[in-house]
Amino acid sequence: MAPRIKYSIAAIVIALVLLVTGIPWYVPVIIIAIAVAVPAIAYANLTPEQRRRLRQARGRKQIGS
Numbered sequence: 001m002a003p004r005i006k007y008s009i010a011a012i013v014i015a016l017v018l019l020v021t022g023i024p025w026y027v028p029v030i031i032i033a034i035a036v037a038v039p040a041i042a043y044a045n046l047t048p049e050q051r052r053r054l055r056q057a058r059g060r061k062q063i064g065s
Contacts, residue, residue: 004039011035 011060015028046054 008035008039 011031013033015031018031019025019028039063
């Protein structure tokens, strides 16, 4: 599993634990939103050439396997 997926899963688990412990509901929601938004923003900041190279690497199963 890719490290960023592990971090995203960990952030969501932490947010769910915080939700159960009685922390105000908006704190876990913010944590989940950040866990989802960071990879999306990082991908959006890539140049078209970098996106193309990333798609090629994923297609060859060099990334994310």
